[in-house]
Structures are given as C-alpha cells and as structure tokens.
Amino acid sequence: MFRLLNAHSTGYDERLRRCATARVRQVHVAVARLASISSRAALCALSTVTLVSAAPIAANLGRAATPAEIRAWDIDVRPDFKGLPPGSGSVSKGQDVWEAKCESCHGAFGESNEVFTPVIGHTTAADIKTGHVAALRGETVPQRTTLMKLSQLSTLWDYINRAMPWNAPKTLTTDEVYAVTAFILNLGDIVPADFVLSDKNIAETQNKLPNRNGITLKHGMWNVGDKPDAQGSGCMKDCKKAAAIISRMPDYARNAHGNLAEQNRIVGAIRGADTSRSAATELALLTKGASSGNGSMANASSSERRGETAAAANAANTAPLKLAQKHACTACHGVNNKLIGPSFTDIHNKYGANSATTLAAKIKAGGSGIWGSIAMPPQAHVPEPEIKAIAEWLAAGKF
Amino acid sequence: MTLPRDDRRSFLRKAFLAASAASVAASAPRAFAQMSAEGDPAILNLPAHTKGLGQPVAARPYGLPSKYEENLQRRESPGLTRVxxxxxxxxxxxxxxxxxxxxxxxxxxxxxxxxxxxxxxxxxxxxxxxxxxxxxxxxxxxxxxxxxxxxxxxxxxxxxxxxxxxxxxxxxxxxxxxxxxxxxxxxxxxxxxxxxxxxxxxxxxxxxxxxxxxxxxxxxxxxxxxxxxxxxxxxxxxxxxxxxxxxxxxxxxxxxxxxxxxxxxxxxxxxxxxxxxxxxxxxxxxxxxxxxQYTSIQELKSVITSPSGGQVLLDKGFFNVTGIAWSGRGKIRKVDVSVDGGKNWRTARLETPLLDKCLTRFNIDWTWDGKDAILQSRATDSTGHIQPSSMDLRKVRGTRSIYHNNAVQSWLVSANGEVSNVQVA
Structure with missing residues (x-):
C-alpha cells in the first residue's frame, strides 16, 4: 500500500504527498522505533487523521469479494449510464405496474401530494426545448415536482430500481423499472404513449428532460478549500441604527408545536413558555404569580400536566399501540392526527365502542372511499389475534 | 479561550454580584417561593430520600435519565413530513x-x-x-x-x-x-x-x-x-x-x-x-x-441555545447566555453575542476543547434589565469566514432554497420574560 500511494501521489494534495513519502521513508528505516520517526512524519501525524499512522492493516483482515457478490450489490447507475442493465419497458406496461404498486402513494397521474410531494407537474413543451424549467424561476408554483427538478435520467432509473416501491424496495424486475420510468416520462408529456424505453435509447431520452440544464456546480460548497459565497460583517459597535423585526411567529401558531412548557427542563434559569395559554393570559398569570409569591406559572402548570400525563398513561393499554407500530399501521394512522388515513381517535369516534368485529374485518380486507381517495391495502398477513387486539383497542378508544 | 486568572476571578465576582443583586431586586425569587416565616420546607422537613433506603445497584442495568428530565425528548415538527x-x-x-x-x-x-x-x-x-x-x-x-x-x-x-x-x-x-x-x-x-x-x-x-x-x-x-x-x-x-x-x-x-x-x-x-x-x-x-448540485459542506453557524425561543426568563438580573458554534471548514475561532439585535457585539468565552468540525460551546454573561432585547450570536471560523445574517444570505441565494441556511439566529426577549423566534433586518 505504501508503494501504491507513493507511485500515484503526483498531483495530490502536497501535504498528503509529503506524508506519504515520509511514511515510505519510515518503513525503510530498519528498526523503526517511535523516537526515530522523522520529524516530518511526526508533523504529519499531528496534522490530520489521515496521517495519524501508516495504516497498520498488515493483518490479513477481510477477503476478496467474489464476482457474484459484487453483482448482487453493485447496482448503481451513473449519469453516463454505466451500470445500467440491458432491458426495456413500454409506457403501457409501466401503467400496469404503476396502478398496482405506485398509485396508492403517488396518485393515478403522479400528481398526488398526500403522501409524498408530486412526481408530475409544471413542466412545459418549451422547457423540453430549453432544458430549463421556467417555473423554477418564479414564485407561482408552491411545490417543486420531481420532473421539475430532474436533470439526470439515470437518477430516476437508479432510485426506482433501488428503493421503490417504498414498502417493498428491490422487488421490481429490470424491465418493470424501465417501464415505470417510461410511464412517468409519458405522464410528463416527455415521451409519447407508444414509447418503449430501453438501455439503447435512454441516452437520447435524457436529452428531452425539461430540466436537464438546470444544475450548476459553480459554488464553494463541494470541494475542500473552496470559498463561501455569503460573508457576514465583523462590525462590533454601532453597526446599525435600529434592529427592525421583519418576521415573527403568528399568534395562531403559538401552540402548533405542542405546549413548549413541556419541552423544557423544570429547573434552571428558564422555564418553557406555557403556550396552551395565550401570551396575554400567561403574562397576567406570571405577574400575579410573582406578586403573590406563588411561584412560576410555567413551573406549576408543568407539574400539573405531568400528573395528568401519568394518569392518562395508566388508563391506556399501550400493548395494542405497539402492535400497530409493529405492523406499520402507524405509518398511515396517527393516534390523534390524520396522516394518510384517519386517526385512531377519528376511527373510534365514527364506529363506536361495539365495533371490534367490524373493524377487524376492515383491517383484514382493506377498503377505500370512506375517509378519502387513498385506499387502505388488505392486512391479511397480520395474525388474527393481533388484528383482534388492535380492533378491540380501537373500539375501546382508550389511547 | 481561557481567561487570565485575574480576569476570571473578576468575572466570577461580577457574576456573583449580579446574581445577588437580582435576587434582592426581584419580588420573590421563584425557587424560594415556598418559604414560610420559619424557613424553607425543603430544608425544614426532611424528605423521604434523606430518611429512607434508596435503590440498589443495577436496578436499571442500562441507566436512564431522571424522570424529571422527561420534557427533553426528540420531537417531530408537525406537518413537516407526512410519513x-x-x-x-x-x-x-x-x-x-x-x-x-x-x-x-x-x-x-x-x-x-x-x-x-x-x-x-x-x-x-x-x-x-x-x-x-x-x-x-x-x-x-x-x-x-x-x-x-x-x-x-x-x-x-x-x-x-x-x-x-x-x-x-x-x-x-x-x-x-x-x-x-x-x-x-x-x-x-x-x-x-x-x-x-x-x-x-x-x-x-x-x-x-x-x-x-x-x-x-x-x-x-x-x-x-x-x-x-x-x-x-x-x-x-x-x-x-x-x-x-x-x-x-x-x-x-x-x-x-x-x-x-x-x-x-x-x-x-x-x-x-x-x-x-x-x-x-x-x-x-x-x-x-x-x-x-453537490452542495455538501456545512458552513459556519452558531446559535444561542438558552435563553432561546419558547423559554421564559424567571427574573430580571443575571443570565448566562450560552450556545454552540460549528464549521464544516475547520475550527471556531471567535463568537460574538449581541443583545440589541446586532447593533453592538461582545465577544463570548469559548469552552475547550476547540476541535475541527466539532461543536464549540460559548458562554457570555448578561444582566437583563427587564426590557425587550434581541439576542444573537455570530461566529468566525479558522478560515476567517464570518457567519452571515439572513439578509447577507438572501442577497446571494434568495429565499426559496431549503438547504444550507447558516444565518445568524435572533431571539426576542419580551418584557414579560418570554423568548420568541424573530428575524431582524
């Protein structure tokens, strides 16, 4: 390894080269005692992690990777399409895969904004000509879609291949990945409905991406040693006339992150603000508390609340919630908040206390159309007693 | 950055004086709010833990924080992500x-x-x-x-x-x-x-x-x-x-x-x-x-962690303003703190160790007079880069980015002691 580093060090960071040379010399010193290390090597050793020592991995650790092992893991596809396996897929086949495996999260037309941000939208025929998505320059589009940002087609293929579908990654065949990629491009009006994407035509298809020219490497945040683009002022005194507040939290958002009194330590120089009360109310209570010597309102109310939390925890049976977490129910259902599906509380309120059997059947069979457009897939793989436990818990409503 | 011994002694003395002044000035220092004429019941009435036998070793083979620390948890920001x-x-x-x-x-x-x-x-x-x-x-x-x-x-x-x-x-x-x-x-x-x-x-x-x-x-x-x-x-x-x-x-x-x-x-x-x-x-x-693309380096940044947004200052008087600074390009060399929204700055004490691409803790004394104040921190790193204000940053990058916001953070301390997140020009 020393030989190799030394031989190829030309053109590298000067410090690295010097240290590598020093290390080679060090190895050549016959009986290398610590004290005999050249001063240059010692200096290097102090300067960075790299140069701490001469990579003492002489022990034969690790073993050669077999070709089959490399094939199994080396699946990445680069922007020049190196690594792309041969294959092909049509838009229509892609639509079949999409409807079966992608639509529930991304919507029928890739437009859904319910689970993830939209895949499709806000690219135009003019963008396809220029390779710059015009909507990225304006303020009109609230959310950037995948196709607005996509500059490299390899990225889309590689990501679908390695990470989709979200709950069962790496289960699509190579041809299905081509097909889904083709279908997405067709939804974005980039390729026609009879298009077949393949390893043969993917490079020319790249040249139709609406945002293919939309990226830049001109910035100082990539290569070590490059310069930052925004420099602050070092002024210490009378730096401005006045500090004008230009943005603050709106009152309606005061408690949006939960009660901040419960998110701070109960001792010390400060307490968390009780955001369950309005700022004005809290001020009044604080003032009253201080004058009557009753202590901090924030403190008192936070201990009260801890008591309530403890009481609630005793009443609720937490085992079914653990089951719901184990079976990823909580990926789509919150206890009190709507996620993709309704909250457990909403389900309880709708179906009531005598609904355990109904709910168990619904969990097992799945369903759609009651709470919104996103269907709940069947959960028949969950063992019957566990479905029953979750259903009874939902019916009881003690979360 | 260590203070010379004399400076340190003088600092500690000043801090102590400021703290004592505050406890005299305030109507009822909150920790002693339960005081009776005889004294503090926390002292007068010996508690269970003083008069009983405590838990054995390894009662919790993997230790846990005190139950009184349960407020400090990892939390999600509602609505940020949907799954x-x-x-x-x-x-x-x-x-x-x-x-x-x-x-x-x-x-x-x-x-x-x-x-x-x-x-x-x-x-x-x-x-x-x-x-x-x-x-x-x-x-x-x-x-x-x-x-x-x-x-x-x-x-x-x-x-x-x-x-x-x-x-x-x-x-x-x-x-x-x-x-x-x-x-x-x-x-x-x-x-x-x-x-x-x-x-x-x-x-x-x-x-x-x-x-x-x-x-x-x-x-x-x-x-x-x-x-x-x-x-x-x-x-x-x-x-x-x-x-x-x-x-x-x-x-x-x-x-x-x-x-x-x-x-x-x-x-x-x-x-x-x-x-x-x-x-x-x-x-x-x-x-x-x-x-x-490939914007990777986390640039110089700092923030005051206490007093900070959503907290309430218990009294007027002395506060240790504390925070952290860090730079993906090297070490922290200096942190300045302002309590007037960036008009004037004082240099904070840096706690050791000062390491490459590592957090650095800073502290600075502050006596709050009970009026509105805007706290800010601004770091300088070993490359000489000074942390930008949000205005400095917006001039170059606009406001529609998501990533790499390393702007100076402002916390407004209102007269009622409540601290809130604000942006200033």
Missing amino acids: GAAGVSFAPLQGFFGIITPSGLHFERHHQGWWDIDPAQHRFMINGLVKNPKVYTMDDLMRMPSVSRMHFIECGANTGMEWGNVAVPTVQYTHGMLSCCEFTGVPLKWLLDDCGIDLKKAKFVLAEGADGSSMTRTINLANALDDVMVAYGMNGEMLRPENGYPLRLVVPGVQGVSWVKYLRRIEVGDMPYAAKDETLHYVDLMPDGQHR
Whole structure:
C-alpha cells in the first residue's frame, strides 16, 4: 500500500504527498522505533487523521469479494449510464405496474401530494426545448415536482430500481423499472404513449428532460478549500441604527408545536413558555404569580400536566399501540392526527365502542372511499389475534 | 479561550454580584417561593430520600435519565413530513450542556425507516477502481486499529424552514437536526489502501447503505482520503440503531445525508453519481432557477441555545447566555453575542476543547434589565469566514432554497420574560 500511494501521489494534495513519502521513508528505516520517526512524519501525524499512522492493516483482515457478490450489490447507475442493465419497458406496461404498486402513494397521474410531494407537474413543451424549467424561476408554483427538478435520467432509473416501491424496495424486475420510468416520462408529456424505453435509447431520452440544464456546480460548497459565497460583517459597535423585526411567529401558531412548557427542563434559569395559554393570559398569570409569591406559572402548570400525563398513561393499554407500530399501521394512522388515513381517535369516534368485529374485518380486507381517495391495502398477513387486539383497542378508544 | 486568572476571578465576582443583586431586586425569587416565616420546607422537613433506603445497584442495568428530565425528548415538527419512516426528529438543543449529544437524543432522519441489523450478518464491501475488491465483516473492522474523533453532524436542511420567514418556535425545531458525538472506527483511507485504490483514476467514492433505501451519496476523494471514517462506535458504545447500527460513514464537515447509515459498500469511481439525494433533494434552488448540485459542506453557524425561543426568563438580573458554534471548514475561532439585535457585539468565552468540525460551546454573561432585547450570536471560523445574517444570505441565494441556511439566529426577549423566534433586518 505504501508503494501504491507513493507511485500515484503526483498531483495530490502536497501535504498528503509529503506524508506519504515520509511514511515510505519510515518503513525503510530498519528498526523503526517511535523516537526515530522523522520529524516530518511526526508533523504529519499531528496534522490530520489521515496521517495519524501508516495504516497498520498488515493483518490479513477481510477477503476478496467474489464476482457474484459484487453483482448482487453493485447496482448503481451513473449519469453516463454505466451500470445500467440491458432491458426495456413500454409506457403501457409501466401503467400496469404503476396502478398496482405506485398509485396508492403517488396518485393515478403522479400528481398526488398526500403522501409524498408530486412526481408530475409544471413542466412545459418549451422547457423540453430549453432544458430549463421556467417555473423554477418564479414564485407561482408552491411545490417543486420531481420532473421539475430532474436533470439526470439515470437518477430516476437508479432510485426506482433501488428503493421503490417504498414498502417493498428491490422487488421490481429490470424491465418493470424501465417501464415505470417510461410511464412517468409519458405522464410528463416527455415521451409519447407508444414509447418503449430501453438501455439503447435512454441516452437520447435524457436529452428531452425539461430540466436537464438546470444544475450548476459553480459554488464553494463541494470541494475542500473552496470559498463561501455569503460573508457576514465583523462590525462590533454601532453597526446599525435600529434592529427592525421583519418576521415573527403568528399568534395562531403559538401552540402548533405542542405546549413548549413541556419541552423544557423544570429547573434552571428558564422555564418553557406555557403556550396552551395565550401570551396575554400567561403574562397576567406570571405577574400575579410573582406578586403573590406563588411561584412560576410555567413551573406549576408543568407539574400539573405531568400528573395528568401519568394518569392518562395508566388508563391506556399501550400493548395494542405497539402492535400497530409493529405492523406499520402507524405509518398511515396517527393516534390523534390524520396522516394518510384517519386517526385512531377519528376511527373510534365514527364506529363506536361495539365495533371490534367490524373493524377487524376492515383491517383484514382493506377498503377505500370512506375517509378519502387513498385506499387502505388488505392486512391479511397480520395474525388474527393481533388484528383482534388492535380492533378491540380501537373500539375501546382508550389511547 | 481561557481567561487570565485575574480576569476570571473578576468575572466570577461580577457574576456573583449580579446574581445577588437580582435576587434582592426581584419580588420573590421563584425557587424560594415556598418559604414560610420559619424557613424553607425543603430544608425544614426532611424528605423521604434523606430518611429512607434508596435503590440498589443495577436496578436499571442500562441507566436512564431522571424522570424529571422527561420534557427533553426528540420531537417531530408537525406537518413537516407526512410519513414517519421518511421523517425527522429534532434534538432538544435547548436543554443540552457542553458539546456532546446524549446518544438517545441524537436527531434522526430516515428516508425509508430504521432497522436494528444483526452485526454478525452485516458485511462491508469495497469495489470499483481498486486492485482487490474486498469484503469485511464487523469482526474484521473491529479488529483493526481504530481512531476516535469528535465531530458534529448536521442535516443539510437544518434551519431550512426559516429561509423566507419565521416558521417554528424553538431552537429544537430551528436547529435541532444537529448533534455532536465521539465516533470510533477505521479511517476510510486505510481500507481504501488495503484494497489497493487506483489513485491515478479515482476521483470520487460512492457510499451505499444496506437498508431499503440503499441510500447512496458521492464523497469527494479529498475528503475520503482525509478524515472520513467507517464508524461503529458512538459516545463509547456501539452506534444506536436509529443512527446506523452497526456501521455508518462519518464525513466530518459534510451534511448528514452523506453520513450513510447501515453502510454496506464503498465504490471507488471517477465521476459523481447523481444519486436521488444529489439530484432531486439536497440541491439548492437559486434565484435564477438553477439548482446548485453537490452542495455538501456545512458552513459556519452558531446559535444561542438558552435563553432561546419558547423559554421564559424567571427574573430580571443575571443570565448566562450560552450556545454552540460549528464549521464544516475547520475550527471556531471567535463568537460574538449581541443583545440589541446586532447593533453592538461582545465577544463570548469559548469552552475547550476547540476541535475541527466539532461543536464549540460559548458562554457570555448578561444582566437583563427587564426590557425587550434581541439576542444573537455570530461566529468566525479558522478560515476567517464570518457567519452571515439572513439578509447577507438572501442577497446571494434568495429565499426559496431549503438547504444550507447558516444565518445568524435572533431571539426576542419580551418584557414579560418570554423568548420568541424573530428575524431582524
């Protein structure tokens, strides 16, 4: 390894080269005692992690990777399409895969904004000509879609291949990945409905991406040693006339992150603000508390609340919630908040206390159309007693 | 930065005087609010823990924080992400001391859920432009010589909600995608050498995870040969599952997404890979509609953690204003603090150690007079870079980016003692 580093060090960071040379010399010193290390090597050793020592991995650790092992893991596809396996897929086949495996999260037309941000939208025929998505320059589009940002087609293929579908990654065949990629491009009006994407035509298809020219490497945040683009002022005194507040939290958002009194330590120089009360109310209570010597309102109310939390925890049976977490129910259902599906509380309120059997059947069979457009897939793989436990818990409503 | 002994003594004396003055001035210092004529019942009535027998050793074989500390938890920001397996939980910076993040409060960012992987079945491969592609077991890696280094890890999207306006109330949500730990592992360079990296052709390496997302990120060769490490240890124990157990990449100074968790493979190559999180996410939208790609270095930043948004000051008088500063380009050299929204600044004391690409704790004394005050901190790093204001940043990058917001943070202390998140011009 020393030989190799030394031989190829030309053109590298000067410090690295010097240290590598020093290390080679060090190895050549016959009986290398610590004290005999050249001063240059010692200096290097102090300067960075790299140069701490001469990579003492002489022990034969690790073993050669077999070709089959490399094939199994080396699946990445680069922007020049190196690594792309041969294959092909049509838009229509892609639509079949999409409807079966992608639509529930991304919507029928890739437009859904319910689970993830939209895949499709806000690219135009003019963008396809220029390779710059015009909507990225304006303020009109609230959310950037995948196709607005996509500059490299390899990225889309590689990501679908390695990470989709979200709950069962790496289960699509190579041809299905081509097909889904083709279908997405067709939804974005980039390729026609009879298009077949393949390893043969993917490079020319790249040249139709609406945002293919939309990226830049001109910035100082990539290569070590490059310069930052925004420099602050070092002024210490009378730096401005006045500090004008230009943005603050709106009152309606005061408690949006939960009660901040419960998110701070109960001792010390400060307490968390009780955001369950309005700022004005809290001020009044604080003032009253201080004058009557009753202590901090924030403190008192936070201990009260801890008591309530403890009481609630005793009443609720937490085992079914653990089951719901184990079976990823909580990926789509919150206890009190709507996620993709309704909250457990909403389900309880709708179906009531005598609904355990109904709910168990619904969990097992799945369903759609009651709470919104996103269907709940069947959960028949969950063992019957566990479905029953979750259903009874939902019916009881003690979360 | 240590104070000369005389200065330190004078500082401590001043601090003590200020504190005593405050307790005299205030109507009822809150800690003593329960005082009766005879004295404090906390002293007069001996409590159970003074008059009884306590718990035995190993009652909790793996220790837990006091029940009185339960308010400090990792928390999600409501509405930020819609599915927990592709979500974020923020570290409670408002309650931290020093620079080390307790392992159980390290922030989380998962792209496709987290796993607790059997280390006996975990493998690490190096292939690509190397003479000998190799596979290592955890036994192999942990048998090798190791290094331990303290570094911060910050998500590229930290403070991303605040580009255009104030959006979240506390430092947990503005800056909590930040943690700092001691990591133990093997320098990647040693492993690349062991496989015979072709330094004539190699320019980049690709890091890849073993989980469902098989997260990939391109790492510059200069970083890979410098201080990048393949780590299994964190704060003296193995990595937590939420942080990549049993193996993750540590890329000091570079955004968290590059610290690939559940690391299974390094590929040596000669061009950047344009992975999903390098083309569709973690790209910085500029005012001209172009996206900056491969913006990786986490630039100089600092924030006051207490007093900070969502807190209430208990009294007028002395406060220790404390916070953290960090830079992906080197060490922290100086931190200035303003209590008047940036009109005037004083230089804070830096606590040791001062390490490369690591958090640095700063402290400065402040006597609050009970009037509105705007607290800010501004860091300078060892490259001479000074932390920009949000105005400085917007001039160059506009307001529509998500990533790499390293602006000076402002906290308004209102006359009622409540601290809130504001932006100032």
